[in-house]
Amino acid sequence: MEDKRKFSYACVPLSSGLKKMQSSLKLIDCIIEVHDARIPLSGRNPLFQETLGIKPHLLVLNKMDLADLKEKQKIVGHLNKEGVKNVIFTNCLKDENIKQIVPKVTELIESGYRYHRGENLEYCIMVIGVPNVGKSSLINSLRRQHLKKGKASRVGGEPGVTKAVLSKIQVCERPLMFLLDTPGVLAPRIQDVETGLKLATCGTILDHLVGEDIIADYLLFILNKQQQFRYVEHYDLGEACDDISSVLKRIAIKLKKIHKVKVLTGTGNVNVIQPNYSAAAYDFIRSFRSGLLGQVMFDTAFLEEPGANRASDS
Ligand SMILES: Nc1nc2c(ncn2[C@@H]2O[C@H](COP(=O)(O)OP(=O)(O)O)[C@@H](O)[C@H]2O)c(=O)[nH]1
Ligand SMILES: [Mg+2]
CATH class of the missing domain: 3.40.50.300 (P-loop containing nucleotide triphosphate hydrolases)
Known part of the structure; x- marks a missing residue:
């Protein structure tokens, strides 16, 4: 700073x-x-x-x-x-x-x-x-x-x-x-959707352009795919999970990120306490970016296919 x-x-x-x-x-x-x-x-x-x-x-x-x-x-x-x-x-x-x-x-x-x-x-x-x-x-x-x-x-x-x-x-x-x-x-080169997701997850394009819920979903997918299970420990989840809503729900509860939502029923307004999914997604993404959820390599597809050229390079 x-x-x-x-x-x-x-x-x-x-x-x-x-x-x-x-x-x-x-x-x-x-x-x-x-x-x-x-x-x-x-x-x-x-x-x-x-x-x-x-x-x-x-x-x-x-x-x-x-x-x-x-x-x-x-x-x-x-x-x-x-x-x-x-x-x-x-x-x-x-x-x-x-x-x-x-x-x-x-x-x-x-x-x-x-x-x-x-x-x-x-x-x-x-x-x-x-x-x-x-x-x-x-x-x-x-x-x-x-x-x-x-x-x-x-x-x-x-x-x-x-x-x-x-x-x-x-x-x-x-x-x-x-x-x-x-x-x-320089402006990043975004040749396909997955590149956009990688760039957003690493913070090189603004979160709101992709949406934090989508970034969080992609991040969870990558962490599981790479068997990088540090998040399970970090948030006391007990076990790995590939459903982003249930992960975010449990993160929200653990971090006490809950908010009251007004729900209209036939008999009047009721305040319901709900997990704050966006606050949980925010924490999940920030924790990853600061290294708390372990190391990751996003560009593995290229490495798995040696000699393969990127399609859009032609
Ligand atoms: N973990 C980690 N963070 C870094 C490193 N280098 C920079 N950062 C962080 O990345 C963010 C962006 O850095 P900055 O130098 O402003 O990037 P710029 O936009 O390319 O000039 C800042 O929060 C830095 O603290 C690094 O080697 N490791
Ligand atoms: Mg700078």
Whole structure:
């Protein structure tokens, strides 16, 4: 929650966002794309690859603490096949693996075509990704790792740099490396209903667009399918259950989330006490997102069919 002011940014529509990024692209030597490690293959916006694809690119799969990464090698293999060659898993809350980023970025830039450019040995990185995957957290984490106490050294508009308002944060002395302090926000790519559900469950699209009752239902389905039964313990349910209404009812009762509802009968109004299903769904989803219900991997279908291309990629 630190320093919100410095890192506030608007969620810009895709086209103008991409345009903006394109115009500042000349200044950028490497792109760090952040995505949620629980959905390593779903929802990444491939448009930016076409638009920005010429740059050295590092995919940071963040929130590794929330992801079931037993099949990490297969995930990386699949991404490699899709042309994503550089992948680092991170946890920005604990600065895990953050130290690998600057050396990797340096290696990528220095092996790239732009390296032979004489005296201008100053590297500039841009962080991009869909909402809520941890872009700001990554920027803050990089600052913590590379600057004393997370204090940014900001560099204003330099002579010769176009008027675009880009503040830069120094993240490394040797080589001199800067990070743009405003991440590029991309719209997620939602190619089918299940992708939408995965993205919503991970919090990268707004809950009300899908509906919390539907997210809760999908989440229960996934937890059971992956035999991730932490929720049973967490809510004292006794046993696993695949009926969302009865799970929500019991969560509501356990959390004392009940409300009075007026019911009209032939003899007048009666107050009936009912479980508050939406409050229960809210708690179920929040608990999952904060890791209390265990680790999950949403993108397993791709991994079960090695070599299978996503239908919509053609
Ligand atoms: N568990 C976990 N949560 C994270 C991690 N990184 C970021 N978050 C949380 O994810 C939410 C979104 O992070 P933020 O940096 O604002 O995402 P942005 O919208 O991409 O800039 C915040 O509540 C962060 O605390 C991580 O590695 N693990
Ligand atoms: Mg942010």
